[in-house]
Amino acid sequence: MALIELRNIRKRYPAGEQDVEVLHGIDLAIEAGEFVAIMGSSGSGKSTLMHILGCLDQPSDGEYRFAGQAVTAMDHEQLAWLRREMFGFVFQSYHLIGTASAWENVALPAIYAGVSREERKQRAQALLTSLGLEERLENRPNQLSGGQQQRVSIARALMNGGKVILADEPTGALDSVSGDAVMAQLRSLAEQGHTVIVITHDAKVASHADRVVEIHDGDVINDTRHQPHQQDRAQPVSRPPRQSALPDLGEVLEAVIMALRSLRANWMRTVLTLLGIVIGVGAVVVMLAIGEGAKQDVVARINDRGTNLLVIRPDRGQQRVADGVIATLVxxxxxxxxxxxxxxxxxPEISGNVTARANSKDVSTSVQAVSEDFPSLRDWHPVSGIFFGQQDMNSYAPVAVIxxxxxxxxxxxxxxxxxFLMLNSIPFQVIGVMGSQGATDWGDDQDDVVIVPLSTGTLRLFGQNYLRSITLAVQDVSQIDATEKAAVALLTARHGREDVRVFNMASLLDMVSETQNTLTLLLGSIAAISLLVGGIGVMNIMLVSVTERIHEIGIRMATGARQRNILQQFLTESVVVSALGGVVGVVVGILVGSLLEWLGMAIVFSVPVMVASFVCAAGIGLLFGFAPALKAARLNPVEALSND
Known part of the structure; x- marks a missing residue:
């Protein structure tokens, strides 16, 4: 059984309304260990034949069998295995990756074979040393001569064993000395048992082979053997195994390393791509920190006033009495x-504005006439002196706390x-000074007040008995709604009609919290839009990257990369750049938030928000990088290789 069997192989390419047939029913058998030259002029179809032999392209018709297996029936995974484990390519234009060193180019096929980094480095160095390039291991292709690049290409072909060496015009871009050296190396490989197939138009090159197959206009016109085939020197071949559909950890780590190298090679574009993600993530962190800070600030203010309070006030729809006081509560x-x-x-409370005088000074201030329980209600106590008590209430004492x-x-x-100070020309003795309370949420100065007993206020200052409000402090906040209903029912029974309104501070807290949550969500949504725009930028950059690196993709496919390897590589690049942008964005968000906090704004950072922002950034890289990565994975190897 021949190693390679071609039966009635045809290849057609679309050209307008009709297809153009390049190969016209090729029949060819190549034994393991043969050194064969396929010779023909330009346009004869020899390169197309090589692409089919090397599983870079598929025939339009006919049967191709490798080691008895039908190649035309193999899937992408099995074809990639053949290119990786069985074939080694030596191209006229070398097809080396420009950003990788000599040994990294040689080691490329071993990456997709799952060989560890240290092992493939040692093997690549050994191969290059055997080819006289031991001092060029770290050189990039542009630092090597044509002959040296071709030797790197030969070493790469041997990296995974190279049972079959396919050399397409291996001396076409070399001078005669370098060309003879390359042919001598191919001759040596043939003597070691490798199956060597050389594609050439040069009869001198073809003369090195044991067998010459001439092709003209897509047909084999001559098949001549110059040396007898030595079957005993042929290297054994194996069959494609079943491949796992899931990448292993080594593949993922290699994909990350290659992604970082690619991003470093185009660092300016990487920075610009990062910028969109950084702005998006930073905006999410800062906006949500601002929203949470504002929420907690408002909630703290309400808590300071007491969430266990019910404030009962007269209904303004009721009939009014003198001085604008609603005749309801007593x-x-x-x-x-x-x-x-x-x-x-x-x-209970009555309040109003009065003129206060002391030490020949007049000021306009507010007076609150309340009961002796006022300090415990507001948790607001004198810092000097005392607050009036029940005895002062009963005796209508003219005392005041300022x-x-x-x-x-x-x-x-x-x-x-x-x-003493005069309130509307009535003397009151100061018995206490309250602690500082600051301004209300609407800007009123809570410390600009004189507090007097309710009995004294109703009799001497206001001249009426109707209250501005009654504030209730409940014991169990969980029962505050039921207590509110009971209070309304009691007052309705006492007044003969429902003539009050109740302000539930716990409900107000819930309402404010919901409003702040809505505002925080709005801020987060605005920031998320900027993150989404950053994701679109990542997709755009990745599409550009795929377009620029089509040739590199073709090289990787020719050296055995599966479709999933290409998909994984570009998807990893997208996720890495987005995740890196997420980390930087979180740091930037913290710095900006800290600056705003230093300037006096209420800021509350949230670790779950930071983690979620980072995860979203990486997820956006995965989402928006998938389409470009899929485009790269579906490229045709031949078309990709021909794209310079």
């Missing part, structure tokens, strides 16, 4: 509300305790 309502279950305290702003305005250089 102090007795607060006493009745105190008796409801789950009520810790109930604080805020820090009132103290600063009326008593800047003295202790106000024990001194």
């Amino acid at each position: 102090p007795e309502d607060a006493e009745a509300l105190k008796k409801l279950p789950n009520i810790r305290t109930a604080v 805020g820090q702003t009132v103290k600063a305005n009326l008593f800047p250089d003295s202790d106000p305790l024990g001194q």
Whole structure:
């Protein structure tokens, strides 16, 4: 049984409405260990025949059998195995990868054979040394002469054993001395048992072979044997095994190494590609940190006021009385509300603006007339002096507790305790000074206030008994909604109609949290769009990269790369550049967020957000890199090799 059998092989190429047939029913058998020259003029079809022999191309018709196996029935995986394990190519134009060193070019087939990096490096160095290139191991192709590049090509063909050496015009680009040296090396390989097939138009080159097959216009016109075939020296061949569909860890690591090398070779383009991902990821990190910071800031403010509070106010739709006060709530309502279950305290309040005078100074300030439970309700206590008590309430005592702003305005250089201030010409003795509270969310100064007993305020300052509000503090916040309904029912029964409105601080907190979550989601969506745009940029760059590296893809396929290897390589490059952009983007986001925090903005970073941003960046690389990678994997090896 011949090693290679061609039966009625035809090859046609589309050309307009009709196909052009290049090979016209070729019949050819080549024994293992033969040194054969296929000779013909330019356009005779010899290169097409070599592409079919080397499984770089498929015939249009006919049967091709290798070691008894039907090659035309093999899938992409099996054809790649043949190119990787059985064939070694020596091309006229060398077809070396320009960014790789001599030994890395030689070791290329072993990558796809699953050989470890150290082992293939040793083997590649040994092959180059045997070919006299021991001092050129780290040189790139542009640092080698034509003869040296061709010897690198021969070493690459032998990397995985090279049972069959296919040499296409191996001396065509060399001077006579280098050409003779290359032919001598091919002769030596034939004597070692390799099956050597040389494609040439030069009779002098063909004379080195034991057998010459002449081809003209797609037909074999002569088949001459000059030397008898020595079957005993032929190297044994094996059959393609079943291949695993899943890559192993070694393949993945090699893909990452090659991806990093490719990205480094085009570092400027890599930086520009990274920029889109960096901006997108950084924007997500910063925007969500801003949104979460704003949310927690607002929630903290509400918590400071108490989430266990129910504020009851008159319904403005009710009939008004003098001075614009709605005649609804009275102090007795607060006493009745105190008796409801789950009520810790109930604080009635009347407030209004007055003119305060002390030490020959007049200021306009706010007066709050409240009960003695006010400090525990707001968790706001005097920092000096005392707060009035039940006895002061019962005796209508003209005492007052002032805020820090009132103290600063009326008593800047003295202790106000024990001194008197006039409120609308009525004297009140200062018995305490409250701690600082700062401004409200809407900008009012909470420290610009004078607090007096409710009884004294209703009698001496406001002249009426109707309340502005009653604030309830509940014991169990989980039951606050039920307590709210009970309070409304009680007041409706007391007033004969429902004439109040209740502001539930816990519900307000929920509403604010939901609003802030919506705003955070909006900010995150805007940032995610920029990340998506970055992903489109990655896809665009990867498409350009595939277009620029079609020739490299053809070399890798000729040396045994499977479709999955090509897909994996370009997909890995896309994921690596996106993941790298994700890491840099997270760092940039942290730096920008820290700067904003230093400038006074509320910022809260989230580790899950950072991790999710990085994962999304890598996922975008996987998603947007798939189409370019698939395009590269589906390239025809012959067409890819011919693309310079």
